[in-house]
Amino acid sequence: MEEIDLSLEQAKVAQSKALLRLFQADCRFVAGAAFASQLPHNNLPEIAFVGRSNVGKSSIINALTFRKSLARVSISPGRTRQINFFNLGNILTLVDLPGYGYAAVSKQDLNTWKKLITYYIQSRSALRKVILLVDCRHPLKESDAGAMHFFQNAAIPFQVVLTKVDKEAPHKQLLESLEKMALTLSFCHPQIIRTSAKTKLGVDELRLSIAESIGII
Numbered sequence: 001m002e003e004i005d006l007s008l009e010q011a012k013v014a015q016s017k018a019l020l021r022l023f024q025a026d027c028r029f030v031a032g033a034a035f036a037s038q039l040p041h042n043n044l045p046e047i048a049f050v051g052r053s054n055v056g057k058s059s060i061i062n063a064l065t066f067r068k069s070l071a072r073v074s075i076s077p078g079r080t081r082q083i084n085f086f087n088l089g090n091i092l093t094l095v096d097l098p099g100y101g102y103a104a105v106s107k108q109d110l111n112t113w114k115k116l117i118t119y120y121i122q123s124r125s126a127l128r129k130v131i132l133l134v135d136c137r138h139p140l141k142e143s144d145a146g147a148m149h150f151f152q153n154a155a156i157p158f159q160v161v162l163t164k165v166d167k168e169a170p171h172k173q174l175l176e177s178l179e180k181m182a183l184t185l186s187f188c189h190p191q192i193i194r195t196s197a198k199t200k201l202g203v204d205e206l207r208l209s210i211a212e213s214i215g216i217i
């Protein structure tokens with residue numbers, strides 16, 4: 001029994017080392033695309049981050065990769081107007097999708113974004129999983145529920161990640177709605193990860209989940 005415990009412990013240590021190696025690797029911005037024609041060719045597996053403006057997308061990408069300002073943390077919401085691609089150690093690509101649900105942009109801008117995201121999600125063969133970031137402090141918003149149905153219909157695996165849990169405990173109604181949806185939507189990962197880019201809570205768990213979804217752990 002002791003031997004089994006020891007080897008499990010060793011496997012865990014090896015796993016965290018592998019995760020650190022991956023996420024501490026060189027990470028560089030490779031391309032930004034505002035139109036479908038600007039999407040870069042890519043053979044590496046892609047993990048896309050999506051969510052409402054100001055949900056904490058850039059912050060979580062920075063936390064995952066141990067950076068401070070890799071993905072620009074915007075002061076005014078809705079400033080990330082293009083799909084940004086980051087190459088991590090030549091092993092995977094992290095994709096920062098433009099935020100949705102921000103009212104103070106023109107209808108035309110909104111349509112351009114929607115079209116671009118839709119095109120990217122539906123046509124990207126390198127896309128392995130979408131990480132849907134949701135602010136833990138409010139009941140489920142229609143735009144987030146809509147995004148979940150959209151990924152389900154596009155047959156793209158996705159996982160809900162709660163942000164800003166250092167500010168408040170996750171809203172009870174939000175958890176109930178998300179758990180219910182995770183049960184009915186087959187492409188939704190059953191595990192909802194709670195994170196804080198500030199305290200780094202849950203960031204390890206998210207790294208593990210990403211590594212698992214591209215089959216390197």
Ligand SMILES: Nc1nc2c(ncn2[C@@H]2O[C@H](COP(=O)(O)OP(=O)(O)O)[C@@H](O)[C@H]2O)c(=O)[nH]1
Nearest residue numbers: 053054055056057058059073074164196197198
């Ligand atoms: N307290 C706290 N603030 C956060 C967290 N994540 C993001 N923020 C703040 O929320 C704001 C929006 O973050 P940002 O990463 O730019 O969001 P994005 O628009 O989704 O890329 C910034 O002021 C961040 O500092 C978090 O986990 N905890």
Ligand SMILES: [Mg+2]
Nearest residue numbers: 057058074080
């Ligand atoms: Mg951002």
